[in-house]
Amino acid sequence: xxxxxxxxxxxxxxxxxxxxxxxxxxxxxxxxxxxxxxxxxxxxxxxxxxxxxxxxxxxxxxxxxxxxxxxxxxxxxxxxxxxxxxxxxxxxxxxxxxxxxxxxxxxxxxxxxxxxxxxxxxxxxxxxxxxxxxxxxxxxxxxxxxxxxxxxxxxxxxxxxxxxxxxxxxxxxxxxxxxxxxxxxxxxxxxxxxxxxxxxxxxxxxxxxxxxxxxxxxxxxxxxxxxxxxxxxxxxxxxxxxxxxxxxxxxxxxxxxxxxxxxxx
Numbered sequence: 001x002x003x004x005x006x007x008x009x010x011x012x013x014x015x016x017x018x019x020x021x022x023x024x025x026x027x028x029x030x031x032x033x034x035x036x037x038x039x040x041x042x043x044x045x046x047x048x049x050x051x052x053x054x055x056x057x058x059x060x061x062x063x064x065x066x067x068x069x070x071x072x073x074x075x076x077x078x079x080x081x082x083x084x085x086x087x088x089x090x091x092x093x094x095x096x097x098x099x100x101x102x103x104x105x106x107x108x109x110x111x112x113x114x115x116x117x118x119x120x121x122x123x124x125x126x127x128x129x130x131x132x133x134x135x136x137x138x139x140x141x142x143x144x145x146x147x148x149x150x151x152x153x154x155x156x157x158x159x160x161x162x163x164x165x166x167x168x169x170x171x172x173x174x175x176x177x178x179x180x181x182x183x184x185x186x187x188x189x190x191x192x193x194x195x196x197x198x199x200x201x202x203x204x205x206x207x208x209x210x211x212x213x214x215x216x217x218x219x220x221x222x223x224x225x226x227x228x229x230x231x232x233x234x235x236x237x238x239x240x241x242x243x244x245x246x247x248x249x250x251x252x253x254x255x256x257x258x259x260x261x262x263x264x265x
Contacts, residue, residue, distance in 0.1 A: 126157070133149065148175070152184050219250075
């Protein structure tokens with residue numbers, strides 16, 4: 001009898017332990033469901049809301065900055081230093097709220113160069129552009145515009161011609177039909193024409209040809225570069241050799257704009 005009573009007592013104790021374990025598990029599940037999980041969901045929602053809000057603010061500031069940058073590129077005479085400052089402040093806020101967006105980084109670098117071009121900032125003050133371009137390229141390695149704009153910074157602002165030409169090679173690799181690549185190539189080449197070798201000049205002539213073909217806007221840019229750096233004569237000779245590539249009306253423009261104005265030698 002004592003043995004049976006002991007066995008019965010042990011069974012009762014075991015059942016009580018099982019029941020207590022079930023109760024504890026249910027209590028934990030209830031705690032997780034009613035308190036812990038809602039708290040985690042709320043925290044995640046708050047984090048996502050903050051992230052979305054930050055990116056939304058970044059986008060708004062970017063569009064403001066890019067509006068001024070685009071306007072300056074099209075109609076520079078309409079803008080003054082306070083417009084540049086507004087653009088600079090806006091893009092700084094965009095980068096603050098979304099620091100790993102390649103478009104924002106590239107736009108900040110270009111607005112810095114706008115300030116340098118107009119004399120609002122020195123080359124030393126925009127030295128950060130080197131980092132901005134490298135960050136943008138790291139985030140989007142196959143973006144030809146980033147390489148082309150980096151080349152402009154290296155070649156025009158810092159006189160690092162070899163480094164600029166190396167970046168242009170990458171720009172052509174990823175964007176052989178990109179207008180930005182053509183423009184930067186011709187601008188950098190024209191500014192350092194006497195330093196270029198044969199293949200580099202050949203690439204520049206290719207960029208010139210594409211700019212003349214693409215649109216009247218890019219044609220005007222090519223003409224402006226040729227006049228600014230007094231290269232009408234070599235450009236005229238090359239374009240005349242390529243007459244078959246252009247429409248008759250384009251050849252008339254070339255004869256008038258590039259060739260009639262080319263200096264005699």
